[in-house]
Amino acid sequence: MKNVNIKDVAKKAGVAVSTVSRVLNDHSDVKKETKEHVLNVIKELNYIPNNSARNLKRSSSNSIGVFVLGEYNPFFGEIVEYLESEISLRGYSVMIHFHHNNRNDLETASQFILEKKLLGLIYLGGSVSKDKEGYLAQMEAPVVFTSTVVEEGVNPELFSSVRISEEGAVRNILNHVLSLGHKRIGIITAETEGLCASPERFSVYKKILQENNLVFKNEYLECGDYSIKSGYDSMKKLLGKQLGLTAVFAVNDLMAIGAIKAITDSGLCVPDDISVVGFDGLDYGQYYSPGLTTIKQPISNFGKNTAQIICDLIDGKSEQSHIVLDTELIVRESCKGI
Amino acid sequence: MKNVNIKDVAKKAGVAVSTVSRVLNDHSDVKKETKEHVLNVIKELNYIPNNSARNLKRSSSNSIGVFVLGEYNPFFGEIVEYLESEISLRGYSVMIHFHHNNRNDLETASQFILEKKLLGLIYLGGSVSKDKEGYLAQMEAPVVFTSTVVEEGVNPELFSSVRISEEGAVRNILNHVLSLGHKRIGIITAETEGLCASPERFSVYKKILQENNLVFKNEYLECGDYSIKSGYDSMKKLLGKQLGLTAVFAVNDLMAIGAIKAITDSGLCVPDDISVVGFDGLDYGQYYSPGLTTIKQPISNFGKNTAQIICDLIDGKSEQSHIVLDTELIVRESCKGI
DNA sequence: TTGAAAGCGCTACCAC
DNA sequence: GTGGTAGCGCTTTCAA
Numbered sequence: 001m002k003n004v005n006i007k008d009v010a011k012k013a014g015v016a017v018s019t020v021s022r023v024l025n026d027h028s029d030v031k032k033e034t035k036e037h038v039l040n041v042i043k044e045l046n047y048i049p050n051n052s053a054r055n056l057k058r059s060s061s062n063s064i065g066v067f068v069l070g071e072y073n074p075f076f077g078e079i080v081e082y083l084e085s086e087i088s089l090r091g092y093s094v095m096i097h098f099h100h101n102n103r104n105d106l107e108t109a110s111q112f113i114l115e116k117k118l119l120g121l122i123y124l125g126g127s128v129s130k131d132k133e134g135y136l137a138q139m140e141a142p143v144v145f146t147s148t149v150v151e152e153g154v155n156p157e158l159f160s161s162v163r164i165s166e167e168g169a170v171r172n173i174l175n176h177v178l179s180l181g182h183k184r185i186g187i188i189t190a191e192t193e194g195l196c197a198s199p200e201r202f203s204v205y206k207k208i209l210q211e212n213n214l215v216f217k218n219e220y221l222e223c224g225d226y227s228i229k230s231g232y233d234s235m236k237k238l239l240g241k242q243l244g245l246t247a248v249f250a251v252n253d254l255m256a257i258g259a260i261k262a263i264t265d266s267g268l269c270v271p272d273d274i275s276v277v278g279f280d281g282l283d284y285g286q287y288y289s290p291g292l293t294t295i296k297q298p299i300s301n302f303g304k305n306t307a308q309i310i311c312d313l314i315d316g317k318s319e320q321s322h323i324v325l326d327t328e329l330i331v332r333e334s335c336k337g338i
Numbered sequence: 339m340k341n342v343n344i345k346d347v348a349k350k351a352g353v354a355v356s357t358v359s360r361v362l363n364d365h366s367d368v369k370k371e372t373k374e375h376v377l378n379v380i381k382e383l384n385y386i387p388n389n390s391a392r393n394l395k396r397s398s399s400n401s402i403g404v405f406v407l408g409e410y411n412p413f414f415g416e417i418v419e420y421l422e423s424e425i426s427l428r429g430y431s432v433m434i435h436f437h438h439n440n441r442n443d444l445e446t447a448s449q450f451i452l453e454k455k456l457l458g459l460i461y462l463g464g465s466v467s468k469d470k471e472g473y474l475a476q477m478e479a480p481v482v483f484t485s486t487v488v489e490e491g492v493n494p495e496l497f498s499s500v501r502i503s504e505e506g507a508v509r510n511i512l513n514h515v516l517s518l519g520h521k522r523i524g525i526i527t528a529e530t531e532g533l534c535a536s537p538e539r540f541s542v543y544k545k546i547l548q549e550n551n552l553v554f555k556n557e558y559l560e561c562g563d564y565s566i567k568s569g570y571d572s573m574k575k576l577l578g579k580q581l582g583l584t585a586v587f588a589v590n591d592l593m594a595i596g597a598i599k600a601i602t603d604s605g606l607c608v609p610d611d612i613s614v615v616g617f618d619g620l621d622y623g624q625y626y627s628p629g630l631t632t633i634k635q636p637i638s639n640f641g642k643n644t645a646q647i648i649c650d651l652i653d654g655k656s657e658q659s660h661i662v663l664d665t666e667l668i669v670r671e672s673c674k675g676i
Numbered sequence: 677t678t679g680a681a682a683g684c685g686c687t688a689c690c691a692c
Numbered sequence: 693g694t695g696g697t698a699g700c701g702c703t704t705t706c707a708a
Contacts, residue, residue: 053685055390391701
């Protein structure tokens, strides 16, 4: 079956091609009856506009890219799903790209935009720092950083972002831990650029210990890569050091779960011997034994806000914007008083 | 900065546009030196061919669609990630679409192909039955069903597939359960088209009980929707019925985990009071307490084989093909002898 | 082996 | 309000 094109529609409707085009693009200057008639013919002929042709004219695709940083992660998986549904609703397509290392991230992202002629890019995870401003300024399409750590001092006019207050969230969960009487609190973070630290969460953790006159020793720190396995391995190391830790803060739920398993495997008990708290609020944590005390990220709000911002940016309806979402402390059983 | 196009390349290289095009498409009839020269100019100018224009001519896009059935699921998430990397390697793009209900799946898939002018479609999950043959025959692009239950009697020339032997896998895990002396084995399946049963796994389960002269009662069955929560709820119902079950088979890991939590919450113990086995082999099950006994699906092989088949189909290198992958029984602690 | 040119389906400009 | 038409960047005949 030959594909129907705009010419066929025009012929059948008895109008010019340009009129059909105007109807397709919802231009105002078409007589109401004409418009309805054309719309009917379109439906009748089962006509689907050819996106390649449209994009050729517009010299861009109809797609928004999602650039996912790091290893596969159910948290991002859920965000992607929300993004996909919100964005298709607005008439755009989604192209996904997974980027596995921390090198050249913005360069690769820029290539991605160029190659796929993306209208906009959603960057999931990672961080933006001042030294990336150069790349940001040259981006060929608007970029929204979602669930990305935005370091201070980066020019906010160069990008948009949807994120949580890392400091507020870490404070929230650590205050809970502290209020339960813990004094020796270990931390399992993730590696960034070869350095053993998820910078933001780690530095807030250190600051809070200090504020509470608690010591931080380097031995209290181990780092993984956000995977369950790495949480398990890190906890084993921590345990091996015999530090007398009474609580451990893992910077994501997956590692927290690995840590709990490591503790259990060592013949100890959570939370009786050691308390563990996580970060993300995956469903998983609720059904783990013991239930995981954690910070819940606003997943659907990440999706909705990000979709809205990128589409508005593309439609020229708004300027770069920055949204900070609330997180929520979820108290379950993995952390108890001393 | 104006985008470089094929004309610019041709001018700079001192050849005709058509020659550049031939180089781009790796046609054989270009003199070696000319080709090299053009390639150099392309690199020098940082030229990226405009896909919209290419697609317009070819009247198709450069993308392969991934149609994901059902709710978000980490198992599919991982497969998607493998697919994305394998497919980009071969020069195609990936477009994802999540389809949340079981109605009109193939119709929607067909629309998806048409609208995005896809070269091929990967269908993840769900099932293919004889009554869908009509749709299959009319698909506008080759379709590979991955991790899809293929019912018997469907004409294999209409599609390709990569899957496991459901019967073999279910047999494998249930034999393990039976060998441990269990006689009253419940099942938690997922709903399909309003019917309370994941047909294939459920029917094999019933068959095996029969073969072993064990009774199956309808009360032994509960069904969820593959989510952890539904596993939890289903198990609660099963427990409420006081059936004296000693083991429960959940048709996926997520529901198995929910089930274990429900048992624990009811003051019982897994595996001492009730054994639970799952299906999928997510990493997660290894770190759960107790470790989940389950069937491991060959995730990376799903990705590799699927990518290979769809690309070969598109490149005209092969016919429809059907691959059955091996699964592996993973024995951990959630199921023990009576 | 290479060049010239038609035209893929659409949008947007200029006429009327 | 509507029609005619150039041209987006590329591939692919047809000629040379």
